[in-house]
Amino acid sequence: NPSTEEKGPTVQKRLKLDPHCDISSSQDKSEDKLETTGDMKLWLNKSVRVLIEHLNRYGVCVVDNFMGDEKGSKLLQEIWRMQRQDCFMDGQVMSGGGQNEPNIRSDKITWTDGHSPVNCPNLRYCVKLLDSIVLTANRVKNNGELGKYRLNGRTRIMCACYPGGGTRYVKHVDNPNRDGRVLTAIYYLNKDWDSKEDGGSLKIYSQVNNGRVITIDPVFDRVIFFWSDARNPHEVLPSNRPRYAVTVWYLDEREKQEYERRSRVAFDPHQSIDYNTKTAENLPPKSPADNALIKSADDTSRDHNLQQQQHGGNNNRVT
Numbered sequence: 001n002p003s004t005e006e007k008g009p010t011v012q013k014r015l016k017l018d019p020h021c022d023i024s025s026s027q028d029k030s031e032d033k034l035e036t037t038g039d040m041k042l043w044l045n046k047s048v049r050v051l052i053e054h055l056n057r058y059g060v061c062v063v064d065n066f067m068g069d070e071k072g073s074k075l076l077q078e079i080w081r082m083q084r085q086d087c088f089m090d091g092q093v094m095s096g097g098g099q100n101e102p103n104i105r106s107d108k109i110t111w112t113d114g115h116s117p118v119n120c121p122n123l124r125y126c127v128k129l130l131d132s133i134v135l136t137a138n139r140v141k142n143n144g145e146l147g148k149y150r151l152n153g154r155t156r157i158m159c160a161c162y163p164g165g166g167t168r169y170v171k172h173v174d175n176p177n178r179d180g181r182v183l184t185a186i187y188y189l190n191k192d193w194d195s196k197e198d199g200g201s202l203k204i205y206s207q208v209n210n211g212r213v214i215t216i217d218p219v220f221d222r223v224i225f226f227w228s229d230a231r232n233p234h235e236v237l238p239s240n241r242p243r244y245a246v247t248v249w250y251l252d253e254r255e256k257q258e259y260e261r262r263s264r265v266a267f268d269p270h271q272s273i274d275y276n277t278k279t280a281e282n283l284p285p286k287s288p289a290d291n292a293l294i295k296s297a298d299d300t301s302r303d304h305n306l307q308q309q310q311h312g313g314n315n316n317r318v319t
Contacts, residue, residue, distance in 0.1 A: 051134070126187055
């Protein structure tokens, strides 16, 4: 079971949010800005190395003690507040036309940017940690499979609750249609979880590590990253008590654009699109927020690569 224990502060970054996944533009509030420190850079560099190596070897990466008990508990309180305000709805099956199919998935979900419908500063902090690790790992040299993608966006935050009583999500693939989603990141919020009694484990049928089946218990303050495509079919086993999780998906720019072009052709059969013209000149211009995001990631990547050179270039090995 690939796992590691890391925690710490994060880099301030911005990601372009995807309007086709119910996303609105996100502006950082002053209280969300986190100071860049030497300790943060050390933590980020080590977390990046772990993520790169584990995705390459297993297609999955597990990180425990991600935020710490205090922030994680406050995040859970924020989720409960959204529940009390009736923000959650039935999870939908997109292959079924966006309908609720309780025999397939029986969770309750809400989408948020961390500001609306409820102000959730600890949720925003959690996602900033995830953003920092993923985006930096995508920008550094010698980053293996991640180097094949240009991650410049993510979905809004999906908060999910399986209410118990055997609620589950049957075996599925997050992105079977190349819709742009490359990497899934899930943060779990379930204290004193005993999977033997409570169920609710995430079961991954990995196609990366010789078809190995990986079972991940959804314990409090744990994060899991995994490839969103057919490399990782997975299911949520029946849950016997309320089970909480926070999920975001990171998007590849070119795959997302190609998916949108295919979708336009499907709606307009008279529209002709040349899929071979994917040069930078044909891509939409980047916003100032995008440019700031890329500059921040590149600065962090440069520090990371300098550290690689100082240590003989062999820092993809986890010790």
